[in-house]
Amino acid sequence: KLQYGMLGAVSVIFGRCRRSAWLVCKRTQSHSFRRKLDIRGIYPPIATPFAQNELVDYQKLDENLEKYSKIPFRGLVVQGSNGEYPYLTAEERVEVVHRVRQRIPKDKLVIAGSGCESSMATVLMSEKMAQAGADAVLVVTPCFYRNRMDSRALIHHYTRVADASPVPVILYSVPGNTGLDLPVEAVLTLSQHDNIVGLKDSGGDITRIALIIHKTRKEGFQVLAGSAGFLLAAYSVGAVGGVCALANVLGHQVCQLEQLCLAGRWEEARELQYRLIEPNTAVTRKFGVVALKQAMEWSGYHGGVCRPPLQPLSEAELRQLQHDFSSQGWL
Numbered sequence: 001k002l003q004y005g006m007l008g009a010v011s012v013i014f015g016r017c018r019r020s021a022w023l024v025c026k027r028t029q030s031h032s033f034r035r036k037l038d039i040r041g042i043y044p045p046i047a048t049p050f051a052q053n054e055l056v057d058y059q060k061l062d063e064n065l066e067k068y069s070k071i072p073f074r075g076l077v078v079q080g081s082n083g084e085y086p087y088l089t090a091e092e093r094v095e096v097v098h099r100v101r102q103r104i105p106k107d108k109l110v111i112a113g114s115g116c117e118s119s120m121a122t123v124l125m126s127e128k129m130a131q132a133g134a135d136a137v138l139v140v141t142p143c144f145y146r147n148r149m150d151s152r153a154l155i156h157h158y159t160r161v162a163d164a165s166p167v168p169v170i171l172y173s174v175p176g177n178t179g180l181d182l183p184v185e186a187v188l189t190l191s192q193h194d195n196i197v198g199l200k201d202s203g204g205d206i207t208r209i210a211l212i213i214h215k216t217r218k219e220g221f222q223v224l225a226g227s228a229g230f231l232l233a234a235y236s237v238g239a240v241g242g243v244c245a246l247a248n249v250l251g252h253q254v255c256q257l258e259q260l261c262l263a264g265r266w267e268e269a270r271e272l273q274y275r276l277i278e279p280n281t282a283v284t285r286k287f288g289v290v291a292l293k294q295a296m297e298w299s300g301y302h303g304g305v306c307r308p309p310l311q312p313l314s315e316a317e318l319r320q321l322q323h324d325f326s327s328q329g330w331l
C-alpha cells in the first residue's frame, strides 16, 4: 500500500512538473521569439456548425476546414465573434480549437479566441488554448462592466494575460459587439509588451487604425483589419492583414484583394473592394452571424443555424441578404 501511495504521489508530482516545464518552455519560446510571430495575411474567423440537437457538429466543421485548405489563407481564427464563442462552454471552446489544429496543416496559424470576462479566467483559457495547439490567442475586451473598462483596467487586464500566456497575444477591439473601443492610449502602452504582437481592430475607424500603426511601427506591432469592408483602406495605411467574416464565404476574393493591395494595384483593388462592401455589411453589422451562416450555405459551406437565443433571418431579411450578394455578382 505504502509502495502504491508513493508511486501515486511521484506520478502526480511528475505530471505537475511536466506541465510547468511545458509552460515555461512555451513562454520562453514565445517571449524570445515574439517579434518573429509574423501574423501577416488573411484569416476567416470560422463559424461553428451546430447539429439539430444544438451540439457542435464536428463532421461539418471538418468539411468546412477541408474547403478552406484550398484557399491561400494565412491561418484561421477560431472563436472569434463569428465562432459564437459566448454561446459555447469552456470545454467546447477548447475542443474546437484542438480539432482545428489537428485538421489543418502545421504552416497555417491557429489564432484562438481566449477572452473571458475576468482576467483570471482569460489567463486560464489562454493556457488551455495554447495546450490545444493555438499559435496565438486573440483576447477580446471584457465588456460586461463596460463603464469601468477604462484604460487603467484594460491595461491591467491585458498585461496580466500577456505575462502569463504561453503564446503571443493579439488584442481584439470589436465595439459593434462589446460597445467598447480599446482606447488608443491603452493600445500604445500594450504594444510595448513583449508578448503582445498585434491588434485586430473591427471598429473600422481608419483614422484610429492609421494612428495606431503610425505610433507603433517601430515596435514591430502588427495591426489586422477586423472586417473586409475597410481592408483596402487598412492596407493603404500599413495594416498587415485582415480577419474578415466575409472570408468564410468569399475567401478567394478577400485573398485576391490582399494580393492586389500588396502589389500596389490600387485601381483593381478598389473595384474589388467596392463589390465586397455590401455583402460584408450584410454578414456583419446588418444581420450578423446568422446571415454569415446563411451565406455560407449558399456558397457550399456548412453554416446552418445559430445557437439560441439567436434566431434565423425573417423572409424579408433573407431577401435583402440575397440581394446584397447577388447585386454584386456573388450569387
Ligand SMILES: O=C(O)C(=O)C[C@H](O)C(=O)O
Pocket: 045, 077, 079, 080, 081, 082, 083, 174, 202, 226, 227, 228, 243, 244, 245, 246, 284
Ligand atoms: O468574427 C470575428 O471575429 C470577426 O473578426 C468578424 C469581424 O467582426 C468582421 O466584421 O468581419
